[in-house]
Amino acid sequence: METVWLSAEEEQAWRAFRRLLIALPARIGRDLARDSGLSAADYEVLSTLSEKPDRRWPLRELAAKMEWSRSRLSHHSARMQVRGLIDKEPDPQDARGCLLRLTDDGFGVLEQAAPHHVDSVRSRFLEHVSADELAMLRRLSTRIADLPD
Amino acid sequence: METVWLSAEEEQAWRAFRRLLIALPARIGRDLARDSGLSAADYEVLSTLSEKPDRRWPLRELAAKMEWSRSRLSHHSARMQVRGLIDKEPDPQDARGCLLRLTDDGFGVLEQAAPHHVDSVRSRFLEHVSADELAMLRRLSTRIADLPD
């Protein structure tokens, strides 16, 4: 009954794509945990923080950049702070806010993790996609992700 | 080994695709919850159960078909049973196992949910993808998801 509404092509493509949506992040996340002891969320926080020259971001801006809720980032950063990967400073511009800072330890973990992670993305994904496919996938991803929520 | 880092093309495509991996399931999941009070996981259980003529599956087989752990399905099916969407029967073939059965209520909820869900998949995804893109996406998804874990 559930396939009545989609054509056979749509149904099969949607099924295959859903499988990918589940499997790919799971595999890359497992690689990351095994190689570096980081979750995908940890890695995203660390690598985004490292983009700033002073390795500091206001929590709210970092959350917006990553498209996370402030609540999620507050919870997650508290856990990462306990592990010594980041720490928190008062925001001199806004006494409500705080700055998340990448610690030297956190930066070291990121530097150690990055090459393994890149290998993982290559071997699990990029190696199996042609340049044309990759270009198309990028256009398609941007087009759909940019739709209004 | 080749370059440790990604080329600009690879980097941008991977970023865009990662955004899609997050945003698309989130949007379709929110539609489903709003329209039908179901999570994506609920919907998957209900629709997979409905594929069997007698609406019954051994838990283990259902978990394998959906690529879930038995633990996850055990937890989730317990919650769905409380809500009256499914129930559990002893497996006559194997006294260790149990059969998950789609209740009439669960089937009714699924019937109500399906058209909205299909609309959601169309408006969030399929409408914005050409037939060529969809065919390519299917090949690519299958190729990558079929890689060994």
Next chain:
DNA sequence: CTATGGTCGTTGACATGTCATCGAATAGCT
């Protein structure tokens, strides 16, 4: 038969995400 090892679903501890709410601080309007 019976011993032994594997598989079944369940369970509890834990990690992580959402949501509503809070007090504190800011921004905007007059």
Next chain:
DNA sequence: AGCTATTCGATGACATGTCAACGACCATAG
């Protein structure tokens, strides 16, 4: 300035997923 509405990050309740263990049951070699 003073009042009010908004935004900040934190927090607790809750939902959901992972993992390792468990007792119960099954299958098979001897």
